[in-house]
Amino acid sequence: MNDEKCVIIVDEALPLGLIANTAAILGITLGARLPGVVGADVRDGGGNGHIGIIEFPVPILKAPSETLGKIRLSLYGSEYADVTAADFTDIAQSCKTYDEFIDKTGAAEELHYFGIAICGAKKKVNRLTGNLPLLR
Numbered sequence: 001m002n003d004e005k006c007v008i009i010v011d012e013a014l015p016l017g018l019i020a021n022t023a024a025i026l027g028i029t030l031g032a033r034l035p036g037v038v039g040a041d042v043r044d045g046g047g048n049g050h051i052g053i054i055e056f057p058v059p060i061l062k063a064p065s066e067t068l069g070k071i072r073l074s075l076y077g078s079e080y081a082d083v084t085a086a087d088f089t090d091i092a093q094s095c096k097t098y099d100e101f102i103d104k105t106g107a108a109e110e111l112h113y114f115g116i117a118i119c120g121a122k123k124k125v126n127r128l129t130g131n132l133p134l135l136r
Contacts, residue, residue, distance in 0.1 A: 006030065006037075006054075006119035007129050009071065012062035014114060019135070022088050023060055026117035029086040030058075034119060061132040068113040071128050075118070080128075083120030087113055 008026050010019050031038060031054070039052040063071070075085040090112040095101040105111070118125050 003122055004120065005122040005125040006034075006056070006058045006117065007061055007125060008058060008115060008117045009061045009063050009068060009129060009132060010115040010135060011065045011068055011113065012135070013065060018093065018114060021093070022115035025088050025092075026086050026115050027058070029088075030084070030117045030119060033084055033086065037119075060135040061129055062135040063132050065112065067132075068116055069111075071118075072111075072113055072116055074128060075116075080120070080124060083118060083124055085119075086117040087111075088115045089113055 008023050010022050014022065037054050037056070039055045041052050042050050044050065072085070072087055074080060075083060089105070091104045091108060092101055093114060095104060118128065
């Protein structure tokens with residue numbers, strides 16, 4: 001993973017609760033898609049077990065909504081075919097069931113992105129996100 005990088009980018013205009021929810025959902029999605037990045041379970045000094053966590057940092061970056069859309073569109077290009085990308089939209093956040101999400105997303109002409117997680121070659125990820133600030 002030395003030449004790999006993962007980031008999560010969130011819409012900077014979202015309220016704190018939606019930012020946290022977006023980052024959590026994208027993190028879970030990446031973990032499911034890239035199970036090899038999660039380390040082994042560990043034990044603390046008292047012998048208590050702790051489930052393994054990701055083995056490297058995943059910075060949370062912020063961007064305006066329009067920038068998220070442009071980045072997502074770029075990720076559909078052949079140059080980024082080897083990059084893992086997960087997104088979370090306003091439709092996904094509003095749905096009560098996964099079937100509803102499938103139906104509404106399939107009918108949508110345009111999506112509004114709350115966040116995007118990207119994992120791939122460091123140079124490619126930096127090309128897309130290198131100018132974005134950390135979420136603070």
